[in-house]
Amino acid sequence: MIPYGRQDISQEDINAVIDVLKSDYLTQGPVVLAFEKAVSDYCEAKHAFAVNSATSALHIACLALGVGKGDLVWTSPITFVASANCALYCGADVDFVDIDPVSYNMSAISLEEKLVKAEKAGRLPKVVIPVHLAGQSCEMDKIHALGQKYEFHIIEDASHAIGGKYKNKAIGSCQYSDITVFSFHPVKIITTGEGGMCLTNDPQLAISLNRLRSHGIVRHPSEMTKLPDGPWYYQQIELGYNYRMTDIQAALGLSQMNRLDDFVSVRHSIAKRYNELLNEDWIELPWQHPDTYSGLHLYIIRVKKNTKGITHLQLFEKLRNAGILVNLHYIPVYRHPYYEAKGFEKQDFPNAESYYSEAISIPMFATLTESDQQFVADAIKKPIGHQNIF
Ligand SMILES: *Cc1c(COP(=O)(O)O)cnc(C)c1O
Numbered sequence: 001m002i003p004y005g006r007q008d009i010s011q012e013d014i015n016a017v018i019d020v021l022k023s024d025y026l027t028q029g030p031v032v033l034a035f036e037k038a039v040s041d042y043c044e045a046k047h048a049f050a051v052n053s054a055t056s057a058l059h060i061a062c063l064a065l066g067v068g069k070g071d072l073v074w075t076s077p078i079t080f081v082a083s084a085n086c087a088l089y090c091g092a093d094v095d096f097v098d099i100d101p102v103s104y105n106m107s108a109i110s111l112e113e114k115l116v117k118a119e120k121a122g123r124l125p126k127v128v129i130p131v132h133l134a135g136q137s138c139e140m141d142k143i144h145a146l147g148q149k150y151e152f153h154i155i156e157d158a159s160h161a162i163g164g165k166y167k168n169k170a171i172g173s174c175q176y177s178d179i180t181v182f183s184f185h186p187v188k189i190i191t192t193g194e195g196g197m198c199l200t201n202d203p204q205l206a207i208s209l210n211r212l213r214s215h216g217i218v219r220h221p222s223e224m225t226k227l228p229d230g231p232w233y234y235q236q237i238e239l240g241y242n243y244r245m246t247d248i249q250a251a252l253g254l255s256q257m258n259r260l261d262d263f264v265s266v267r268h269s270i271a272k273r274y275n276e277l278l279n280e281d282w283i284e285l286p287w288q289h290p291d292t293y294s295g296l297h298l299y300i301i302r303v304k305k306n307t308k309g310i311t312h313l314q315l316f317e318k319l320r321n322a323g324i325l326v327n328l329h330y331i332p333v334y335r336h337p338y339y340e341a342k343g344f345e346k347q348d349f350p351n352a353e354s355y356y357s358e359a360i361s362i363p364m365f366a367t368l369t370e371s372d373q374q375f376v377a378d379a380i381k382k383p384i385g386h387q388n389i390f
Contacts, residue, residue: 002376004327005187005297008263008366009252016255020247028214028244035250036197038257039162043172045180045199047206050250051213054159054183054196056243058086058129061179061198064208065127065153067092074114075129075157076106077332077352083131083157084333092126094342096334098349099133102287104300104359106130107351108142115150124150131157133329134286135189135267135295137166140176159183160297162190163264167291174201179209184249187365189263189295190256192249216240266366267296270373274299274362277377282306284358298329301380302358310384312358319360322379327361 020031032050040048051057067073073087077096084094097114100107111128118124128147130138140156147154154177158164161171162182172180182188184195198209211218216238221228224235245253256263275285284302288294303312319326332352334344346353362376 001323001325002363002368002372003325003365004361004363005365006367007186007191008259009191010255010259012258013252013255016251017248020251023247025247027246028250029247031247031254032245032250035192035245035254035257038254039172039182039197040199042257042260043170043174043180043199045172045174046201047199047203047209049198049206049209049213050192050245050253051196051198051243052245052249053194053243054157054181054185055082055086056213056241057181057183057196057198058082058155058157059089060209060212060241060243061155061181062086062090062092062127063212064198064205065155065178067127071126072118072123073127073129074111074125075333076131076133077334077349078104078133078330078355079131079157079333080159080330081333081336082159083129084339086129087127094339095125096332096344096349096352097128099351099355101351101354103136103138103289104133104355105136105138106143108139108146110351111143112146115146119150125152127153127155129155129157131159132161132164132171132295134298134300135160135164136286136289137161137164137171137292137294139289139291140166141291144176153178156180159185159188159196161295162188163260164295165293171295172199174199178202178205184253187297189267189297190253190260192245192253192256195245195249195253211238212240213243214240215242263366264295267364270364270368271296271299273370273373274377277373278380280381282308282310283380296364298361299364300329300359300361302355303360304358308383312360314384315380316360318382318384319362319376319379324363324376324379326363328356328359329361332356 036048067090069091071092184192
C-alpha cells in the first residue's frame with residue numbers, strides 16, 4: 001500500500017519527545033514557547049500561538065477578528081471543511097469564491113466580481129480566508145489590495161504551506177494578511193500528531209489569540225479589569241477555549257522544524273520526477289505560479305478527456321485497486337449535505353465543479369522512493385483492461 005501522504009519521524013524527533021516526558025511540563029510550557037519562536041523566526045512573523053489543531057487556530061482567528069452573528073466569511077470551495085466551519089462556529093454565514101482554473105486556488109478575479117455584487121447588495125464579507133491549496137500561495141498581493149478597498153480582514157489558511165514562499169518571503173510572514181494558520185496533522189509538511197498555529201504581526205490580535213486558546217483567562221495585571229485580589233488571582237475576561245498544544249507535541253514540532261527545508265526540497269524533487277514520468281497529453285500536471293515556491297503538500301493531477309477512454313473514476317479505482325491510496329482534495333465544501341442544506345448551487349462554481357470531476361492527489365511525501373514513484377506512474381499509464389498484470 002502506498003498512501004497519498006505520511007509523516008517522517010526520525011530518532012531525533014523521538015528523543016525530543018522522550019525528553020519532554022521526563023521533564024516537569026507536559027502541557028503548554030517552555031517547549032511550546034520554543035516551538036512558537038522557531039516558527040515565528042522562520043516565517044519572520046512577530047507573534048505565533050500554538051494550538052491543538054488548525055481547526056482550533058481558524059476558530060480563534062475568526063473570533064479574534066470579531067467574527068460573529070450576522071457577519072459573512074468567504075473562503076474557497078476547494079478546501080477541507082474546517083476552512084468554512086470556523087465561521088459557522090462563530091455564528092457567522094459562509095459563502096464561497098470560485099477557484100482559478102489553473103492554480104485551483106481562490107481566484108482573485110472571481111473574488112473581485114463577487115465583491116462588486118456584494119457591495120451593491122450591501123452584504124460584504126468581514127473576513128476572507130484564502131487557502132494555499134497543495135502548498136502553493138494564493139495571489140496574496142491582489143487579494144490584499146481587494147481587502148484594502150472593500151475593508152475585509154484576511155486569514156490565510158496555510159495548512160498545506162509551511163516551508164513555502166510567496167514573492168521570496170516565507171508563507172506565514174503575514175505580509176498580506178491579518179493572521180496565517182498552519183496545520184501539523186501527520187499528512188501535512190511537518191507534524192505534531194495533532195496541532196496548529198496562528199501567526200500575526202498585530203499586537204492586539206496577538207493578545208486575543210493567546211487569551212482565546214486558554215479559556216479567555218488573563219494572568220497579567222495589565223490585562224485585568226481591576227487590581228488582583230492576591231497572588232492567586234487570574235481573571236476570565238471573555239469566553240475562550242482549551243485549545244492548548246502540549247509540550248509533548250511541541251517537542252516533535254520543534255524537532256521537525258530542523259528538517260522543514262529538507263522536507264520541502266525533497267518534495268520538489270519528487271514533483272520534478274513525476275512531471276517527467278507523467279508527461280502525457282491526457283494528464284494535466286500541477287502548474288506553479290512564478291511568484292510562488294510551493295510547500296508541495298499535495299501533487300494533484302487532472303484527468304483530461306482522452307482517446308484512451310479512461311475516465312476520472314476509472315483511473316481512481318484502478319489506482320486504489322493497485323494499492324495506491326490516491327485521494328481527491330477536495331469534495332467542494334458546498335456539496336456536503338450540511339452545506340447543501342444552506343442552499344448553495346453548484347452552477348455558481350463552474351471551475352470548482354470541473355476540478356472536482358478531474359482531480360486526483362497521487363502519493364506525495366518525503367519518504368516516497370523512486371521505485372514507488374515509478375510504480376505509481378506505470379499504474380497511471382497502463383491501459384484500462386490490463387490491471388490483471390498487478
Ligand atoms: C488539514 C487542514 C485543516 C485542518 O487541520 P487540522 O490541524 O486537522 O485541524 C484546515 N484547512 C486545510 C486546508 C487543511 O488541509
